[in-house]
Amino acid sequence: MPRSELGPRDRAVGIKQVAQLAGVSPGTVSNALNKPERVAPDTRARVHQAIKELGFVRNGSASSLRVGHGRAIGLMMLDLGNPFFTEMARGVEDVMSEREYAVILCGSASQEQREERNMRMLAAQQVRGVLVTPVTDDRESLALLRERNIPTVMLDHAATRTDQCSVTVDDVTGGRLAVSHLLERGARNIAFVGGPLTTRQNADRRTGALNALQSAGRGTLREVIVGEMTSRAGHKAAEQLLAELPDAIFCANDLLAMGVLRVLLQQDIRVPDRVLLIGYDDVEYTLASAVPLSSIRQPTYQLGRIAAELLLDECDHPETHAHKQIMFQPELVIRESTSP
Amino acid sequence: MPRSELGPRDRAVGIKQVAQLAGVSPGTVSNALNKPERVAPDTRARVHQAIKELGFVRNGSASSLRVGHGRAIGLMMLDLGNPFFTEMARGVEDVMSEREYAVILCGSASQEQREERNMRMLAAQQVRGVLVTPVTDDRESLALLRERNIPTVMLDHAATRTDQCSVTVDDVTGGRLAVSHLLERGARNIAFVGGPLTTRQNADRRTGALNALQSAGRGTLREVIVGEMTSRAGHKAAEQLLAELPDAIFCANDLLAMGVLRVLLQQDIRVPDRVLLIGYDDVEYTLASAVPLSSIRQPTYQLGRIAAELLLDECDHPETHAHKQIMFQPELVIRESTSP
DNA sequence: CTGTTAGCGCTTTCAG
């Protein structure tokens, strides 16, 4: 039996069946598909007619086996539950879908182990390239891809090497913008609530915060580091802050800030009157929050789109492709939570 | 040249190289990988040693070509920007990642055309199975998969056929719960704000709303149908409602509700004093909204997990697998937006 | 328990 328990259709339709119906050879069908310009217009038409008639869909595995890679790219992100990342994913999916590429979604949950396992899986899938927000800096898991000549572009992370593309946002500046703003509004005892500093985003935003204090020559930073960047973690962080309330709180993302805000309001601590609060990412859902949240805005969707385009450029034009390290500047968005 | 511009490693490492190093035949390596019980423990150990030493990663395309399908599943959702769907996606990804399956992410943006294009793409990728929230009812695009014997489970959609699994939540009941609650709170002129009724979720929630009115024997439903289920669309809908304000507004999801809430507050229309407001999905981010939102809760993450498990069961045990149509019951969550 | 071997469907020279 060719395949176990196949349905009515006894032989799957392949390029061969198409060729037969169109009265050409299999090679010509392949050419009509992949290099249409090398096939006479009327032959091409006959082929496409046959394809439609038979409902032929190309077997990607066979193609991939032959050419060494398939029409799929990997997208590895830190946290699938975070709207920042899912918004980036939307950007990626939109351009990949236009170009008929499949997107293989992977979440590392910020664990190097999961990241590496996923990378191995992507390699096994013969992906054409990978978009990755790495858990830590240039890791072994990236070497795995490099060895196999799989193009990689960093997403929301600046490449330390010049042999690859990256698209990111200046988080140090973002942190500085946030804390400078708090200082201008008169805050002195400032708290920083963030995730693990091993994650570049957190580390940079904190650095920016410290820079702001230093150049202002005043203010102190109390740090509360939590395990995740969720509103639940924001809750916990806020509870720690209640004992000795700061003037202002800078959260490394909006989810944390929303968790913090909730606790403050429950405790009848007025924002911004008693405490200033600012988040990061400017995700859409915070617009209707109890106190509209000041935040640091990033071109999130665009990040995904541009990274995807860079990757495809590298794949399609390996010769002419020039690696780019793109860094966007973030933007301060002032709302009620810091406007006394 | 075997591959264009390959790096230092001249020949990629395949099962053959592993076999040579381990001193066994390629077939044995394959068995050690796929049917470990049929290989003597010490041989298996030698094979794994060789695999590690060479950094071998199986070529999934070759495997897929041989067996007829690869280790990937397709996940097709209506809207990648909606936290409800991304939360489901998290559930799916978590179980697939455990089982070493790749997840190919597709967004149909509620367009049948995109859905069909993506289905063709998934078929070309030789996916093992597909999880899909269909745009409309049993569509041609699903036939495409059935013809090819690709197992499919419906996500957030009840299967109309008994030859497939589905995991969904009773949206009619959800709609009824919401509107019954509004009626109990004294509302009579109720507005329904929802997306296109061609989408089952919207249609069902509306039906539930009408049911509630009917069985209560009082109240009227004004309908505002918008194109998308985003907070932006909620804005627009609210503006339409301002002319003649209802007692209560039932939104077909929380994003819409947040958009509506924003407009109401800007207009100094008190919620819940002047207007009651209830959403749907109970997404996490609404917790810190200006007025905490009553909503209809669904086991979103679990939906994804369970659907994924059903699909894998069907793939791994086609003989013993029994198709299940699972329907969860939603739950009313009362918060401030409906608690005068 | 292990080795041998045919071939999955496609792309790509190379001839014509």
Added chain:
DNA sequence: CTGAAAGCGCTAACAG
């Protein structure tokens, strides 16, 4: 511009 044929790396029969 089109046809013929080799072979990508792996798995599954089958033989030993």
